Amino acid sequence: MAFLPIALSAQDPGKTAIPLDHFYVKPRHGTNIFRRVLRDFHFGLYTGYGRTFFNNQLTGFNIYQTPGGLPELFVGSTAKRYTNWVNNAGTDTLTNGSYYTAGTSNLGFKGHAFNIPLAATVHYEFNRYRIGGGYSYEMMSIGTLHSKTFSNAIHDMKPSSSTGFVRKYWGSFGVSFYRWNDFLFTGDVQVGSYKLKGNYNAAQVTPSTYFNLGVTVERNLSEYFKVYARPAYEIKSYDLAIPGSGKSVHYNVNALYVNVGFTYSIPELPRCFLKDCHAQINHAHGNKEYRSSRHPIYKKQNPGYGENDPVLIKYKGKNRNKLNPY
Numbered sequence: 001m002a003f004l005p006i007a008l009s010a011q012d013p014g015k016t017a018i019p020l021d022h023f024y025v026k027p028r029h030g031t032n033i034f035r036r037v038l039r040d041f042h043f044g045l046y047t048g049y050g051r052t053f054f055n056n057q058l059t060g061f062n063i064y065q066t067p068g069g070l071p072e073l074f075v076g077s078t079a080k081r082y083t084n085w086v087n088n089a090g091t092d093t094l095t096n097g098s099y100y101t102a103g104t105s106n107l108g109f110k111g112h113a114f115n116i117p118l119a120a121t122v123h124y125e126f127n128r129y130r131i132g133g134g135y136s137y138e139m140m141s142i143g144t145l146h147s148k149t150f151s152n153a154i155h156d157m158k159p160s161s162s163t164g165f166v167r168k169y170w171g172s173f174g175v176s177f178y179r180w181n182d183f184l185f186t187g188d189v190q191v192g193s194y195k196l197k198g199n200y201n202a203a204q205v206t207p208s209t210y211f212n213l214g215v216t217v218e219r220n221l222s223e224y225f226k227v228y229a230r231p232a233y234e235i236k237s238y239d240l241a242i243p244g245s246g247k248s249v250h251y252n253v254n255a256l257y258v259n260v261g262f263t264y265s266i267p268e269l270p271r272c273f274l275k276d277c278h279a280q281i282n283h284a285h286g287n288k289e290y291r292s293s294r295h296p297i298y299k300k301q302n303p304g305y306g307e308n309d310p311v312l313i314k315y316k317g318k319n320r321n322k323l324n325p326y
Contacts, residue, residue: 046261050115088201111145164198210236
């Protein structure tokens with residue numbers, strides 16, 4: 001048996017039998033600095049329902065009312081009285097009243113309003129913390145206010161214009177503290193300013209800073225799209241100056257809210273530009289990296305190995321009741 005001599009020589013380390021650099025290009029360029037900065041910012045919208053609880057203490061005031069009329073306020077003399085003292089105080093000098101109180105220390109009214117907010121938010125997430133802010137514009141309709149004393153004799157108070165709007169700006173801070181299955185729980189606080197508009201006389205109203213404490217229950221539908229619900233309690237007040245009296249009426253207007261909304265963050269990788277590309281994972285074309293174009297924003301996915309739907313069609317709908325789903 002003859003053996004052919006084989007010439008062994010050292011291979012140039014810069015040259016390989018297969019030009020792998022044609023298939024694996026380094027470095028890959030997946031994104032730009034703009035996307036890397038924005039990937040941790042979450043932009044959102046929400047709406048919901050709220051109930052505001054009106055509560056005042058009419059210290060220093062007395063009540064005067066006409067038969068079947070709304071209660072009016074006066075200080076000292078009944079010759080000058082004040083109407084519509086919830087949101088736009090005016091004066092009245094008619095003298096056909098039938099009932100008034102004097103020196104009642106617990107005189108006050110309480111009632112409620114309903115609110116429908118529409119808000120835009122943005123926050124930045126790092127580790128389990130988030131910091132951000134927002135803007136909301138909500139409709140508020142004031143209901144009837146009832147006297148807390150002498151309720152059988154003092155009439156209910158109804159503002160002449162009950163429906164108006166509330167504009168809010170705030171900053172927020174939150175901490176995620178618990179995860180249960182697909183749901184993340186985050187406690188957060190909002191601190192900001194608000195303004196009563198529409199049915200309120202802005203020249204008479206001095207609003208306080210408000211504090212809103214809530215728990216956000218959040219679920220990821222995809223890596224950059226989330227839906228959430230947020231019950232919250234809000235603490236705020238305002239003073240309504242009564243013209244010509246040198247006095248004001250103080251209102252506590254705390255509120256309960258249940259809001260629902262969504263947040264969206266800009267993906268770090270751009271969407272794949274090839275219409276016929278069916279890759280479900282983060283992948284490269286040339287020297288640039290892309291995310292899959294097969295995942296809509298509302299579907300759960302894992303960018304590492306791809307996941308269009310965690311449940312196979314053979315196990316969905318009527319098929320799940322079949323002994324042989326095939």
